[in-house]
Amino acid sequence: MADERRSVLRRALRILETVKDAGGALSLSDISRRSGVPLTTTFRIAAELHEWGALERDDAGAYRIGLRLWEVATGTPRSVGLQRVALPFMLDLFETTHRGVHLAVREKDQVVFVERFLSSETATDRTWVGGRYELHSTAIGLVLLAHAPWDLQEEIVTGPLTMPSWSSPITERELRQTLADIRRTGYATTPIRQEHLSVATPIHGSKGTVVAALSLILPLAESYGPRLAHLQGTARGVSRALGAPQARRKDG
Amino acid sequence: MADERRSVLRRALRILETVKDAGGALSLSDISRRSGVPLTTTFRIAAELHEWGALERDDAGAYRIGLRLWEVATGTPRSVGLQRVALPFMLDLFETTHRGVHLAVREKDQVVFVERFLSSETATDRTWVGGRYELHSTAIGLVLLAHAPWDLQEEIVTGPLTMPSWSSPITERELRQTLADIRRTGYATTPIRQEHLSVATPIHGSKGTVVAALSLILPLAESYGPRLAHLQGTARGVSRALGAPQARRKDG
DNA sequence: AGCTACCTTTCCGCATACTGGAAGCGGGAT
DNA sequence: ATCCCGCTTCCAGTATGCGGAAAGGTAGCT
Numbered sequence: 103m104a105d106e107r108r109s110v111l112r113r114a115l116r117i118l119e120t121v122k123d124a125g126g127a128l129s130l131s132d133i134s135r136r137s138g139v140p141l142t143t144t145f146r147i148a149a150e151l152h153e154w155g156a157l158e159r160d161d162a163g164a165y166r167i168g169l170r171l172w173e174v175a176t177g178t179p180r181s182v183g184l185q186r187v188a189l190p191f192m193l194d195l196f197e198t199t200h201r202g203v204h205l206a207v208r209e210k211d212q213v214v215f216v217e218r219f220l221s222s223e224t225a226t227d228r229t230w231v232g233g234r235y236e237l238h239s240t241a242i243g244l245v246l247l248a249h250a251p252w253d254l255q256e257e258i259v260t261g262p263l264t265m266p267s268w269s270s271p272i273t274e275r276e277l278r279q280t281l282a283d284i285r286r287t288g289y290a291t292t293p294i295r296q297e298h299l300s301v302a303t304p305i306h307g308s309k310g311t312v313v314a315a316l317s318l319i320l321p322l323a324e325s326y327g328p329r330l331a332h333l334q335g336t337a338r339g340v341s342r343a344l345g346a347p348q349a350r351r352k353d354g
Numbered sequence: 355m356a357d358e359r360r361s362v363l364r365r366a367l368r369i370l371e372t373v374k375d376a377g378g379a380l381s382l383s384d385i386s387r388r389s390g391v392p393l394t395t396t397f398r399i400a401a402e403l404h405e406w407g408a409l410e411r412d413d414a415g416a417y418r419i420g421l422r423l424w425e426v427a428t429g430t431p432r433s434v435g436l437q438r439v440a441l442p443f444m445l446d447l448f449e450t451t452h453r454g455v456h457l458a459v460r461e462k463d464q465v466v467f468v469e470r471f472l473s474s475e476t477a478t479d480r481t482w483v484g485g486r487y488e489l490h491s492t493a494i495g496l497v498l499l500a501h502a503p504w505d506l507q508e509e510i511v512t513g514p515l516t517m518p519s520w521s522s523p524i525t526e527r528e529l530r531q532t533l534a535d536i537r538r539t540g541y542a543t544t545p546i547r548q549e550h551l552s553v554a555t556p557i558h559g560s561k562g563t564v565v566a567a568l569s570l571i572l573p574l575a576e577s578y579g580p581r582l583a584h585l586q587g588t589a590r591g592v593s594r595a596l597g598a599p600q601a602r603r604k605d606g
Numbered sequence: 607a608g609c610t611a612c613c614t615t616t617c618c619g620c621a622t623a624c625t626g627g628a629a630g631c632g633g634g635a636t
Numbered sequence: 637a638t639c640c641c642g643c644t645t646c647c648a649g650t651a652t653g654c655g656g657a658a659a660g661g662t663a664g665c666t
Contacts, residue, residue: 108623110362110653111399115406122429131613142655145615147363154367155461158432161561163614167430169461175427176484177374178419180410209407209421232428309413360652362624383642394626397644415643608666615660624652631644636637 113139114147118156118167127164180207184314185217188305188340192217195318195336199329202319204229204302208246211258213237216314238277239265241290241302242317248284249304249312255281268295289330294319301326303337308345316340365391366399370408370419379416432459436566437469440557440592444469447570447588451581454571456481456554460498463510465489468566490529491517493544493554494569500536501556501564507533520547541582545574553578555589560597568592 120137121128128136134144148165151157155170176182188205196203196219205217212234229235237243237250238258247255259277269292272280284290289303299320307313316337320326342348372389373380380388386396400417403409407422428434440457448455448471457469464486481487489495489502490510499507511529521544524532536542541555551572559565568589572578594600 108654109402110623111366111402112406114363114366115408118426122426125429126431129613130615140655141614142616143653146653146655149615150361150363154364156367167426169430169432169459169466171423172427172430172433173466173484173486174370174374174419175424177377178421178424179378180421181424207421214421214425232425234425360625362652381642382644392626393643394645395624398624398626401644610663610665612663613661615658617658618654618656620654621650622653623650625648625650627647629644629646632642634640636639 110147113137113143114151117144117147117151118171121157121165122167127160127162127166129164133165180313181214181216184344187343188217188314188316191336191339191343192219192316195332196221199318199332201329204242204300204317204319205305205314206242206246206317207314208237208243208250209234211237211254213240213243213246213315221319236264238263238272239269239292240294240317241292241300242315244280244290244292245284245302245304245315245317246312248281248290266295269293289334291326293322296322298322299324299326301330301333303330303334305337306341306344306346310347313344314340362399365389365395366403369396369399369403370423373409373417374419379412379414379418381416385417432565433466433468436596439595440469440566440568443588443591443595444471444568447584448473451570451584453581456494456552456569456571457557457566458494458498458569459566460489460495460502461486463489463506465492465495465498473571488516490515490524491521491544492546492569493542493552494567496532496536496542496544497554497556497567497569498564500533500542518547521545541586543578546571548574550574551576551578553582553585555582555586557589557596558593558598560599562599565596566592 116137117133117139120133124132124136130145130148131141133148134141137144139147148157152159152165152168155168157165158168159165184207185205192203192205200221202221203219204215206213206215213236214234215229215231218229218231235243237247247258259274263272263274263277265271289301291299291301294300299322300317301320302315302317304312305314305316316333318329318333320329368389369385369391372385376384376388382397382400383393385400386393389396391399400409404411404417404420407420409417410420411417436459437457444455444457452473454473455471456467458465458467466486467481467483470481470483487495489499499510511526515524515526515529517523541553543551543553546552551574552569553572554567554569556564557566557568568585570581570585572581
């Protein structure tokens with residue numbers, strides 16, 4: 103908050119995010135309190151956002167995210183564009199395996215889930231579409247990290263490696279080794295809450311670089327060999343549909 | 355352009371929309387030209403949007419809609435919220451009928467498609483998710499119009515009733531009758547390009563009002579009776595999942 | 607009814623944050 | 637080597653956004 107300069111635009115975006123984070127509808131005063139933007143200013147900006155359609159008001163007058171903003175977001179190449187291509191492949195994988203399927207991309211130093219299907223047994227999964235998570239603590243994030251720009255990898259590898267409570271800690275050395283293994287073998291695995299195993303593999307874009315990752319959640323008991331082949335086949339299918347070069351091995 | 359007062363926010367939103375409408379990535383100068391915002395100003399605003407994540411830059415430096423904006427749009431109740439609830443019902447309907455299925459809501463005087471599945475034979479369909487269309491020229495729009503606020507209905511009914519080229523013109527009197535019929539029978543039909551028939555029915559929200567509509571695209575030759583029952587059953591399922599009161603008939 | 611409490615909206619003088627032309631930079635084409 | 641086009645930085649002027657104060661609204665309580 104300290105270094106955040108004043109600016110209508112920044113405040114407007116903060117207001118949008120505040121409303122989004124609330125989940126439901128928010129009153130004007132609520133927005134003002136939660137965002138830290140003075141009430142009068144919130145009023146003015148919210149009114150403008152409402153006029154345009156980025157915010158809507160329900161019958162009680164409370165604000166929520168507007169359809170027009172969603173329409174614009176419909177044009178996001180890395181989420182909607184990717185999702186549109188990947189959906190049929192994911193559905194196919196889901197129907198044949200009946201295991202949780204996740205599709206994610208990297209946004210800076212985090213992983214963002216773009217689409218997912220949950221099997222009944224993994225329905226307790228805490229992730230959600232549009233949510234952000236650490237790169238180094240899940241298989242899907244590790245795949246994305248292993249193919250991220252070198253300086254980002256260094257930054258994360260040498261940074262604090264906090265892990266989920268149910269997972270064992272990891273050292274810098276181990277993580278480096280893990281990332282190298284992922285690049286070599288083409289897939290990553292991580293246990294999930296001592297009951298399941300997440301297996302993830304990269305998806306390549308038209309320039310051959312890794313643009314996303316696909317993962318499958320399996321019961322720990324199940325051997326993952328056959329599923330991995332299926333997962334990788336699906337990922338290859340998506341990559342091909344995205345126009346990826348058919349090279350045998352290509353890292354970005 | 356004349357009455358549109360200057361304002362960073364308005365210009366920022368216009369820039370976002372310009373980038374969205376372009377479909378792909380746009381250079382800074384392109385954004386400036388297309389949006390009519392002076393180059394320097396475009397530069398400043400685009401930089402701010404980029405910093406926040408509402409815009410991204412590809413490797414050529416061109417701008418496209420950013421993931422962060424999409425994340426915020428993930429919290430849009432009327433599209434994503436509705437879609438999340440309706441998806442399984444729609445998939446079920448699609449799998450049993452193998453006909454095009456559309457889900458749409460009303461935004462002011464237009465219909466916006468929120469989700470759809472196309473059968474192979476209706477793949478030439480010109481609509482797209484996030485697209486806007488006239489309320490009075492499709493079955494799904496007519497359903498939404500029939501349950502819209504009275505003054506909006508009046509405005510449209512008495513306004514210019516332009517129709518798609520392949521469709522026959524309609525008079526004010528006919529349209530009023532059509533809307534009344536829709537409210538009475540609970541569904542609407544319109545022919546689509548002389549080959550198909552669109553059948554649509556309303557979806558009710560937790561307050562009993564019509565919040566969306568569902569449609570099915572059938573070959574004109576096929577009798578729509580059985581499909582209509584299926585469609586209405588699906589719509590009832592979605593309404594129930596949205597917490598709609600189980601009333602036999604309730605108009606909003 | 608009257609009172610209180612809270613939320614929304616309007617008002618307005620102040621000054622700050624936005625503006626956009628001009629000029630400098632860089633890179634690709636002729 | 638020169639031109640052209642697009643991106644970025646600079647800067648002085650002022651339009652535009654700012655936010656406290658006070659006026660409407662509405663709901664709940666005594």
